Amino acid sequence: xxxxxxxxxxxxxxxxxxxxxxxxxxxxxxxxxxxxxxxxxxxxxxxxxxxxxxxxxxxxxxxxxxxxxxxxxxxxxxxxxxxxxxxxxxxxxxxxxxxxxxxxxxxxxxxxxxxxxxxxxxxxxxxxxxxxxxxxxxxxxxxxxxxxxxxxxxxxxxxxxxxxxxxxxxxxxxxxxxxxxxxxxxxx
Numbered sequence: 001x002x003x004x005x006x007x008x009x010x011x012x013x014x015x016x017x018x019x020x021x022x023x024x025x026x027x028x029x030x031x032x033x034x035x036x037x038x039x040x041x042x043x044x045x046x047x048x049x050x051x052x053x054x055x056x057x058x059x060x061x062x063x064x065x066x067x068x069x070x071x072x073x074x075x076x077x078x079x080x081x082x083x084x085x086x087x088x089x090x091x092x093x094x095x096x097x098x099x100x101x102x103x104x105x106x107x108x109x110x111x112x113x114x115x116x117x118x119x120x121x122x123x124x125x126x127x128x129x130x131x132x133x134x135x136x137x138x139x140x141x142x143x144x145x146x147x148x149x150x151x152x153x154x155x156x157x158x159x160x161x162x163x164x165x166x167x168x169x170x171x172x173x174x175x176x177x178x179x180x181x182x183x184x185x186x187x188x
Contacts, residue, residue: 015063128178
């Protein structure tokens with residue numbers, strides 16, 4: 001049985017001289033125990049092995065940080081293993097990207113006939129807009145392309161609110177007739 005003083009001496013040999021034999025003795029003693037500890041605490045075999053390797057690498061690299069006056073070597077190593085396991089659990093709890101998230105899915109493919117339909121509607125709408133008198137077209141642009149309310153249009157143009165509303169209504173009546181004639185909109 002190795003005493004705490006023997007463990008401290010082995011760690012000192014690793015820290016000061018990079019003594020491979022001292023490290024091998026520590027590894028042989030602690031690796032299986034750490035592995036068992038991790039398995040008992042819910043880690044799967046691969047994760048336990050990974051954490052043990054990480055803990056023992058930490059021992060090799062940072063042996064000079066071990067202070068036998070503060071804790072035993074086993075306490076120090078088990079604390080490192082516990083902290084590594086907690087870190088891995090926290091990382092695993094970070095929301096993983098869901099491949100089925102609608103934001104990540106490609107847009108639906110629009111059939112060619114639907115694209116042609118849309119293009120015909122757009123062309124007919126542009127032509128119908130050209131047929132509007134300028135005073136109606138200007139108000140339609142302000143309302144639907146610039147996003148202004150009827151009140152904002154009245155304030156900007158100096159027209160009475162009722163005039164703004166009636167000109168926009170007349171413009172839509174005329175647009176509807178033009179689009180019905182083009183076969184784009186069916187009559188009510």
